[in-house]
Amino acid sequence: MHLRTAAARRLAGLVPVLCLLALVLVGCSPDHYPQTALRPLSDFAKIGDDIQTTTFKWAVAVFILVEGALVYAIFRFRGKPNDPEPQQIHGNTTIEIIWTVIPALILAAIAVPTVKGIFETNATPPQAGLKVEVVGHQWWWEFRYPDFKVTTANELHIPVGQTVALHMSTMDVVHSFWPPRFAGKRDVFPNRETRLWFKAEKSGEYSGQCAEFCGIQHGRMGFRIVAQSPEEFKAWAGHMQSLVAKPPAAQSEGEKLFLAKGCVGCHSLNAFEAPKGLIGPNLANVGARSYIAAGTLKNTDENLAHWIMNPQSVKKGVLMPNLGINADEAKALVAFLRAHQ
Amino acid sequence: MATSAIGQQRAHAAPAHGEKTGLWSWITTVDHKRIGILYGSTAFLFFLMGGIEALIMRLQLVKPDNTLVGPERFNELFTMHGTTMIFLAIMPISSMFFNYMIPLQIGARDVAFPRLNAFSYWVFLAGGLFLNSSFLFGAAPDQGWFGYANLTSRQFSPGANVDFWMLGLQILGVASLAAAVNFFVTIVNLRAPGMRLMRMPMFVWMSFITQVLLLLAFPVITVALILLMFDRFFGTNFYVPSGGGDPLLWQHLFWIFGHPEVYILILPAFGIISEVLPVFSRKPLFGYAAMVFSGVFIAFLGFGVWAHHMFATGMGPIPDTFFALSTMLIAIPTGVKIFNWLGTVWGGSIQFRVPMYFALAFIAMFIIGGLSGVMHASPPADLQQTDTYFVVAHFHYVMFGGSIFGLTAGAYYWWPKMFGRVLDEKLGKLHFWLMLIGFNLTFFPMHIVGLNGMPRRVYTYPKGLGFEELNQLETIGSLILGFSFVIFLYNIYKTWRAGRNAPADPWNGSTLEWSIPSPPQEWNFAEVPTVHGRDPLWEAKRQRGGQLPEPPHVSGQGIHLPNPSHWPVVAALGILGMMTGVILLPHIGPWGIMAGGAILLFGVFRWAFEPAG
Numbered sequence: 001m002h003l004r005t006a007a008a009r010r011l012a013g014l015v016p017v018l019c020l021l022a023l024v025l026v027g028c029s030p031d032h033y034p035q036t037a038l039r040p041l042s043d044f045a046k047i048g049d050d051i052q053t054t055t056f057k058w059a060v061a062v063f064i065l066v067e068g069a070l071v072y073a074i075f076r077f078r079g080k081p082n083d084p085e086p087q088q089i090h091g092n093t094t095i096e097i098i099w100t101v102i103p104a105l106i107l108a109a110i111a112v113p114t115v116k117g118i119f120e121t122n123a124t125p126p127q128a129g130l131k132v133e134v135v136g137h138q139w140w141w142e143f144r145y146p147d148f149k150v151t152t153a154n155e156l157h158i159p160v161g162q163t164v165a166l167h168m169s170t171m172d173v174v175h176s177f178w179p180p181r182f183a184g185k186r187d188v189f190p191n192r193e194t195r196l197w198f199k200a201e202k203s204g205e206y207s208g209q210c211a212e213f214c215g216i217q218h219g220r221m222g223f224r225i226v227a228q229s230p231e232e233f234k235a236w237a238g239h240m241q242s243l244v245a246k247p248p249a250a251q252s253e254g255e256k257l258f259l260a261k262g263c264v265g266c267h268s269l270n271a272f273e274a275p276k277g278l279i280g281p282n283l284a285n286v287g288a289r290s291y292i293a294a295g296t297l298k299n300t301d302e303n304l305a306h307w308i309m310n311p312q313s314v315k316k317g318v319l320m321p322n323l324g325i326n327a328d329e330a331k332a333l334v335a336f337l338r339a340h341q
Numbered sequence: 342m343a344t345s346a347i348g349q350q351r352a353h354a355a356p357a358h359g360e361k362t363g364l365w366s367w368i369t370t371v372d373h374k375r376i377g378i379l380y381g382s383t384a385f386l387f388f389l390m391g392g393i394e395a396l397i398m399r400l401q402l403v404k405p406d407n408t409l410v411g412p413e414r415f416n417e418l419f420t421m422h423g424t425t426m427i428f429l430a431i432m433p434i435s436s437m438f439f440n441y442m443i444p445l446q447i448g449a450r451d452v453a454f455p456r457l458n459a460f461s462y463w464v465f466l467a468g469g470l471f472l473n474s475s476f477l478f479g480a481a482p483d484q485g486w487f488g489y490a491n492l493t494s495r496q497f498s499p500g501a502n503v504d505f506w507m508l509g510l511q512i513l514g515v516a517s518l519a520a521a522v523n524f525f526v527t528i529v530n531l532r533a534p535g536m537r538l539m540r541m542p543m544f545v546w547m548s549f550i551t552q553v554l555l556l557l558a559f560p561v562i563t564v565a566l567i568l569l570m571f572d573r574f575f576g577t578n579f580y581v582p583s584g585g586g587d588p589l590l591w592q593h594l595f596w597i598f599g600h601p602e603v604y605i606l607i608l609p610a611f612g613i614i615s616e617v618l619p620v621f622s623r624k625p626l627f628g629y630a631a632m633v634f635s636g637v638f639i640a641f642l643g644f645g646v647w648a649h650h651m652f653a654t655g656m657g658p659i660p661d662t663f664f665a666l667s668t669m670l671i672a673i674p675t676g677v678k679i680f681n682w683l684g685t686v687w688g689g690s691i692q693f694r695v696p697m698y699f700a701l702a703f704i705a706m707f708i709i710g711g712l713s714g715v716m717h718a719s720p721p722a723d724l725q726q727t728d729t730y731f732v733v734a735h736f737h738y739v740m741f742g743g744s745i746f747g748l749t750a751g752a753y754y755w756w757p758k759m760f761g762r763v764l765d766e767k768l769g770k771l772h773f774w775l776m777l778i779g780f781n782l783t784f785f786p787m788h789i790v791g792l793n794g795m796p797r798r799v800y801t802y803p804k805g806l807g808f809e810e811l812n813q814l815e816t817i818g819s820l821i822l823g824f825s826f827v828i829f830l831y832n833i834y835k836t837w838r839a840g841r842n843a844p845a846d847p848w849n850g851s852t853l854e855w856s857i858p859s860p861p862q863e864w865n866f867a868e869v870p871t872v873h874g875r876d877p878l879w880e881a882k883r884q885r886g887g888q889l890p891e892p893p894h895v896s897g898q899g900i901h902l903p904n905p906s907h908w909p910v911v912a913a914l915g916i917l918g919m920m921t922g923v924i925l926l927p928h929i930g931p932w933g934i935m936a937g938g939a940i941l942l943f944g945v946f947r948w949a950f951e952p953a954g
Contacts, residue, residue: 020814028789030792030793032793032807033790033793033794033806033807033808034794034805034806034807035793035794035795035806035807036792036793036794037725037726037729037792037793037794038792038793045725047721048719048721048722048724048725049722049725051719051721051722052716052719052721052722052725052726055715055716055719055722056716058715059712059713059715059716062708062712063708063709063712066679066680066683066708067705067708069683070683070686070701070704070705070708073683073686073687073691074686074691074701077622077686077687077688077689077690077691078691078693079622079623079689079690079691079692080690081692083690084690085623085690086622086623086624086688086689086690087624087688088624088625089624089625089627089684089688090625090627090628090629091627091628091629091630091631091681091684092627092628092684095684096628096631096677096680096681099676099677099680100673100676100677103672103673103676104673107669107670107672107673107715110669110715110718110719111665111666111669113719114665114669114718114719114720114721114722115662115665115666117719117720117721117722118658118661118662118665118720118721119658119662120721121720121721121724122655122657122658122661138497172497173491173492173497174489174490174491174492174588176653176728178728178796180725180794183724184653184721184722184723184724184725184727185653185724185725185727185728186653186655186724187653187654187655189582189588189589189654190491190582190583190588191582191587191588192589194654194655195655207806209796209799210796211653211727211728211729211796211797212489212653212728213416213484213485213489213492213797213798214492215492215497216412216413216416216483217412218416218798218799218800219412219415219798219799219800219801219802220412222803295803296803316411316412316413317412317413
């Protein structure tokens with residue numbers, strides 16, 4: 001009995017350790033993280049990932065050797081206060097030269113693929129593919145497809161297997177465009193165009209977000225990437241081209257409110273030939289998007305109504321003011337926006 | 342050995358004859374030791390503030406979509422945490438050791454310019470209070486410690502937040518530059534006879550290199566901040582793109598300062614552990630010359646790597662290649678240092694006292710920070726790593742695992758010299774283990790969440806990205822880390838109550854500071870020593886068969902010391918007044934600037950014509 005309790009106690013003591021271990025194991029697998037940079041899905045991202053893997057292997061080797069030597073020394077050379085004085089060594093030129101040269105060689109082994117990777121990632125895209133203009137805004141992303149004269153917001157549609165060339169800038173402060181599965185970061189500036197290209201290898205919906213601190217809602221400046229087969233993408237672009245401005249007819253309650261409450265002052269409902277750099281995101285296909293408010297909320301009717309009534313409680317500091325819209329009005333607006341697919 | 346004498350000798354319980362006491366004696370002091378204690382205690386309070394800011398951030402990030410603090414408060418917290426830890430904690434704690442230990446280690450009676458030294462401290466205090474007073478006005482800086490343009494322009498940051506930061510840093514820059522001139526001249530001119538450059542203790546060498554870095558790097562940030570001040574107050578467009586300015590100009594200027602700043606933060610810790618490791622291995626520093634030259638080389642290269650902070654800006658292949666290679670090059674002298682520390686310990690007789698624990702942990706943690714640093718040196722890989730928690734992990738392994746562990750080693754090592762009390766060993770070891778475990782639990786998981794897609798400087802993260810578990814672990818770690826400093830505080834309190842117990846040389850030290858009483862008398866050395874080698878005290882002990890007699894307290898008659906002066910405080914107040922004036926522009930500001938300027942001029946004038954003593 002006594003033995004059993006002792007064993008049980010020992011086992012109970014192990015529980016937190018096991019929990020911690022499980023946590024760490026789960027936490028270590030990149031598959032646990034949809035936004036991971038360690039499962040690259042494009043040619044561009046793989047260049048960096050290969051170099052990172054090489055460097056990481058060297059780092060682990062050096063880590064084991066050097067930390068091992070340190071731990072060995074700590075145990076091997078334990079002394080007591082009354083031990084005789086150890087041999088007084090001031091240095092050893094040969095050893096010092098060796099441990100200067102070996103790291104230099106390891107660094108050279110890292111430097112070669114690094115320089116190669118620098119030139120590859122800075123090259124112009126391997127083949128002319130789809131061009132997309134990316135425009136950063138406080139705190140959302142505008143995407144424009146000059147080939148199709150189509151504009152959208154916070155949801156970047158791209159074809160799989162074609163090189164996408166992003167031409168990027170910002171309407172306000174510096175941001176950084178980061179689609180981790182497809183590429184590293186590229187900052188966007190108000191006074192120069194920066195570029196990024198990649199060829200997506202797998203269809204699906206992925207997330208990304210702004211990576212340069214850009215003000216109060218930097219933390220809520222996400223976007224989605226929808227990678228589609230070229231046919232699906234073509235169909236999507238064609239559909240977007242059909243979303244053209246209709247003369248305001250005030251046919252529905254929602255449309256009346258959209259005009260009367262001033263929504264139209266910042267948001268366009270027109271994907272085709274829409275003006276660049278409006279203050280608010282383009283809403284031509286807002287009803288079909290998976291998220292609203294730049295990756296902040298899932299695009300449900302309830303969330304959309306909540307957002308329309310009180311954007312400042314969802315995303316404090318956002319440029320969209322609380323317009324004093326009541327629940328009924330919000331319902332009408334949601335119905336109106338939901339129809340914009 | 343002298344180490345066994347601790348606790349047996351309760352020497353010098355009463356203050357020495359002629360010791361000045363009272364608040365006014367501290368305000369007007371020009372004694373480098375008292376100024377060192379002022380620096381250390383002030384900086385430690387700021388360190389605790391910065392730590393509390395960090396803990397609040399960790400509590401906010403403990404779960405997704407948390408609303409403990411809102412986005413504005415979170416942005417203020419990370420801005421003030423970074424600014425505080427760099428400018429108000431690590432730098433001035435290093436300054437405490439420069440102040441207290443450089444004169445003692447080189448056998449001098451004070452620094453070269455004692456009143457300038459007091460001025461540096463008071464300006465530093467003014468800058469720290471100015472920065473933190475922003476909390477009282479609800480306008481704490483919120484643009485990040487790096488203050489990237491053009492977010493800092495009036496258009497995008499209309500409040501006084503950025504003003505407090507920009508002017509506060511400017512005040513602190515004055516303190517840093519004045520101190521750097523002072524220590525530079527002190528080390529060049531005031532070394533004891535026989536202490537050639539290549540006989541200086543490694544802490545003095547690393548401090549010397551740090552002063553050179555300060556002198557070359559701070560003018561750059563000063564200029565960058567002046568341009569920002571002009572943009573914000575006088576309508577210029579240095580960083581404003583709509584007026585033809587360029588936000589990238591700020592990034593370049595900031596990092597030309599910012600990267601050497603990293604070495605300003607770490608080199609003093611390098612110096613400290615280069616003192617601690619030999620003493621507790623009972624063996625001289627391995628490869629002294631290589632240690633000196635690798636330090637010089639790191640500092641030199643430190644000015645040629647700044648744009649590795651900017652790989653994501655898309656500079657093009659040639660700059661990327663240059664800065665990648667120069668960054669990798671810096672790993673070589675850094676590696677030399679680590680190997681030489683190992684060489685110092687190797688074959689020694691390691692005495693496991695608290696300072697040695699921290700020094701050994703420094704090496705272990707700094708290796709991790711160094712290796713992740715090499716990982717960022719590759720731009721194609723860095724494009725994924727930069728601005729994520731991977732970088733947060735990296736620099737905390739360098740700044741906390743490196744600088745803070747090193748400075749803590751220094752605190753335990755020199756505490757007996759500064760206060761005449763050996764800190765409690767048991768509590769010290771408890772502090773150590775909690776700090777080591779807490780530190781690694783807090784920062785190691787950040788490598789993982791960072792590479793798996795968690796960006797920096799976000800006030801929250803959504804559910805479903807997988808960040809929850811490791812963020813919880815980090816928060817638990819941070820609480821343990823915070824608690825370890827409660828133990829440290831209790832240790833200080835307990836040993837303070839117990840009274841003075843430290844002999845002059847509790848650790849069997851090798852450098853001159855251990856040849857004089859603990860704490861030293863005002864004049865440090867009754868007789869200026871003559872130095873014959875790199876480890877003067879070990880040599881003296883060997884010649885005398887192992888141990889030196891406890892040095893006597895002397896009357897100090899006939900030793901010339903500078904008079905106390907209150908004019909440095911007045912001049913520092915003038916600078917504070919001027920900067921306060923700037924923040925009150927345009928209305929009452931000009932009057933504040935003029936009044937502050939007048940006080941500064943008056944203070945400096947009276948100071949210049951004050952009888953020297």
